[in-house]
Amino acid sequence: MADSGEERRAVIRQRLADGSLPRSRPSILAPANAVVQPMLTVGVGDGQPCSACGEPIGPQEIQLAYRYSATTRVVVHQGCDEMWREEVTRPRLT
Ligand SMILES: [Zn+2]
Secondary structure (H helix, E strand, C coil): CCCCHHHHHHHHHHHHHHCCCCCCCCCCCCCCCCCCCCCEEEEECCCCECCCCCCECCCCCEEEEEECCCCCEEEEEHHHHHHHHHHHHCCCCC
Protein backbone atom coordinates (compact mmCIF):
# COMPACT_ATOMS: atom_id res chain seq x y z
CA MET A 1 0.00 0.00 0.00
CA ALA A 2 1.36 3.39 -0.95
CA ASP A 3 1.49 5.46 2.18
CA SER A 4 2.78 8.67 0.80
CA GLY A 5 1.92 11.39 3.24
CA GLU A 6 1.36 13.86 0.44
CA GLU A 7 -1.15 11.62 -1.31
CA ARG A 8 -3.07 11.22 1.90
CA ARG A 9 -2.93 14.94 2.52
CA ALA A 10 -4.35 15.61 -0.93
CA VAL A 11 -7.33 13.36 -0.15
CA ILE A 12 -7.90 15.18 3.13
CA ARG A 13 -7.78 18.54 1.36
CA GLN A 14 -10.27 17.33 -1.22
CA ARG A 15 -12.65 16.10 1.48
CA LEU A 16 -12.41 19.40 3.32
CA ALA A 17 -13.09 21.22 0.06
CA ASP A 18 -16.19 19.20 -0.80
CA GLY A 19 -17.53 19.25 2.75
CA SER A 20 -17.33 15.53 3.51
CA LEU A 21 -14.82 16.28 6.28
CA PRO A 22 -15.78 19.03 8.73
CA ARG A 23 -13.55 22.09 9.00
CA SER A 24 -13.98 22.24 12.77
CA ARG A 25 -13.77 19.92 15.72
CA PRO A 26 -16.89 19.27 17.77
CA SER A 27 -17.42 21.75 20.55
CA ILE A 28 -18.80 21.00 23.95
CA LEU A 29 -22.13 22.80 24.25
CA ALA A 30 -23.98 20.55 26.66
CA PRO A 31 -25.23 21.97 29.95
CA ALA A 32 -23.09 21.19 32.94
CA ASN A 33 -25.57 18.75 34.43
CA ALA A 34 -26.29 16.84 31.21
CA VAL A 35 -25.14 13.29 30.72
CA VAL A 36 -22.51 13.83 28.06
CA GLN A 37 -20.71 11.20 26.11
CA PRO A 38 -17.08 11.99 25.52
CA MET A 39 -16.63 13.96 22.32
CA LEU A 40 -13.39 12.19 21.53
CA THR A 41 -12.84 8.48 21.89
CA VAL A 42 -9.44 6.95 21.22
CA GLY A 43 -9.09 3.26 20.59
CA VAL A 44 -8.06 0.64 18.09
CA GLY A 45 -9.68 0.46 14.66
CA ASP A 46 -12.52 -1.90 13.90
CA GLY A 47 -12.22 -1.85 10.12
CA GLN A 48 -14.50 1.04 9.33
CA PRO A 49 -13.22 3.53 6.78
CA CYS A 50 -11.34 6.61 7.87
CA SER A 51 -13.34 9.80 7.32
CA ALA A 52 -10.19 11.54 6.16
CA CYS A 53 -8.29 9.19 3.83
CA GLY A 54 -10.98 6.58 3.18
CA GLU A 55 -8.78 3.60 4.08
CA PRO A 56 -10.12 1.09 6.62
CA ILE A 57 -8.77 1.51 10.14
CA GLY A 58 -7.51 -1.90 11.22
CA PRO A 59 -7.20 -3.36 14.70
CA GLN A 60 -3.45 -2.72 14.65
CA GLU A 61 -4.00 1.02 14.17
CA ILE A 62 -5.14 3.78 16.49
CA GLN A 63 -8.39 5.49 15.61
CA LEU A 64 -9.82 8.71 16.95
CA ALA A 65 -13.60 9.05 16.95
CA TYR A 66 -15.03 12.56 17.22
CA ARG A 67 -18.64 12.76 18.23
CA TYR A 68 -20.48 15.76 16.76
CA SER A 69 -23.99 14.70 17.72
CA ALA A 70 -25.94 11.59 18.60
CA THR A 71 -25.86 10.52 14.97
CA THR A 72 -22.76 12.16 13.55
CA ARG A 73 -19.32 10.77 14.16
CA VAL A 74 -16.06 11.32 12.39
CA VAL A 75 -13.57 8.49 12.73
CA VAL A 76 -9.99 8.95 11.56
CA HIS A 77 -6.56 7.36 11.81
CA GLN A 78 -4.25 8.94 14.35
CA GLY A 79 -1.97 10.11 11.53
CA CYS A 80 -4.89 11.50 9.55
CA ASP A 81 -6.05 13.39 12.62
CA GLU A 82 -2.75 15.24 12.68
CA MET A 83 -2.97 16.08 8.99
CA TRP A 84 -6.60 17.10 9.37
CA ARG A 85 -5.66 19.46 12.18
CA GLU A 86 -2.81 20.90 10.11
CA GLU A 87 -5.05 21.46 7.11
CA VAL A 88 -7.83 23.24 9.00
CA THR A 89 -5.40 25.46 10.88
CA ARG A 90 -3.32 26.31 7.82
CA PRO A 91 -3.90 29.84 6.54
CA ARG A 92 -5.97 29.77 3.37
CA LEU A 93 -3.80 30.52 0.38
CA THR A 94 -6.51 31.56 -2.03
ZN1 LIG B 1 -6.99 7.81 7.51
